[in-house]
Amino acid sequence: MTQERGEPLPVQLVLERWGDWSRARLTMARPRMRAAGAADGCSDSDGYRIERCIDQLRHYRAQEAALLQQHYIEGIPKRALARKIKLSEGMVRMKLQTAEGFIAGCLAAQETPLEMAGLFPIE
Structure with missing residues (x-):
């Protein structure tokens, strides 16, 4: 995957x-502080910035924030989330898409690129 200069990561x-x-x-499987370029690709700085965006989302759309956490942290597939909360899979996908858009907008508004963006080659 290559990243154009100035183009945000998906x-x-x-x-x-x-x-x-x-x-x-x-x-607690890693040291307290981690720099960009770490094996997992997310520095503590990036992680805390994303956490702040998740907290803002939680304030406005708690269910969507919970779905993000269950899908991306706990690794629960969308279909299983749908069964768990008794919604259609399409509705879960729509809620996740809304949440992802909120996070993308929140990060874009910060006007500082994530450190993890530097991990991808620039053509």
Whole structure:
């Protein structure tokens, strides 16, 4: 995957790396501070920035924030989430898409690129 200069990373990739970072933090499987370029691809700085966006989302759309966490941190597939909360899979996908859009907008509004963006080659 290559990244053009100034082009943002896909939000799903950002959230996957944040999910790995959060899981590692929860299990204490890594040192306290991690720089960009770490094996999981998400620095503590990036992780905390994404966490702040998740907190903002939780304030406005708690269910969508919970779905993001269950899907990206706990690794629960969309179909299983749909069964768990008794919604159609299409509705779960729509809610996740709404949440991903919110996070993308929140990160874009910060006007500082994520450190993980530097992990991808620029053509």
